[in-house]
Amino acid sequence: MSRVLILSAEVSRRLAPLLVLTLLAGCQSSMGPMSWTSGYRQVAVANPQSADVTVGQMATLPNLCQSQPEDEGLITLPPGCANDLNLQLMVADPRDLTHGRDMGPAMAGPVAKAASERLDDRARANERRAMLENEARSAMGNTATTGGL
Known part of the structure; x- marks a missing residue:
């Protein structure tokens, strides 16, 4: 009986690290870590009829939504872009996205x-x-x- 316990303890000691490594391997993602550097920036809007940039025409765009097209020419939206676009549509004053305001007195x-x-x-x-x-x-x-x- 004691010999069986010794063998099972030895097997457990050898299998425990293997089990831990197997569990940790399941956490590995091929996508890598997610980047959530959200924010907004103002960009100049160009006139479609000419290559001139119209003075005073600015648009606010989320930083996450400015991605380059893939090889096939498809533009896929990165994670977080839809959230930033929804927030942009919900704000009362779009200037608040690029320049904040003073908070004012506390509600208390x-x-x-x-x-x-x-x-x-x-x-x-x-x-x-x-x-x-x-x-x-x-x-x-x-x-x-x-x-x-």
Whole structure:
């Protein structure tokens, strides 16, 4: 029995690295690592009737969509190009793709201000109620019951 355990432990020690290498070989891809260097750039638009570039005519293009045609003349879109094109179509101002804007105040600022005003208003309301109760007590004196105001 102990001899069988020794043999199985020895076989396990020899097969474990082979098993690990086999599993890692399955992770190898023929495509190589993916490049996700997205971004946009402005390019000048040429006039189709002449070779002149029209002054002021600029177009925004995703960096990932600017690929060279293959040998057969087909232009295939690289991974990520469709995402960048969709984002380009969704933005409100296309200039934001090439030049960002200042972010402005944090969204928590107005919320904190509103909460503070709400709490301050509650404190002022409590102070006003206490003042009115005191006025009512002093105006009535001891002749009338105020019902625990």
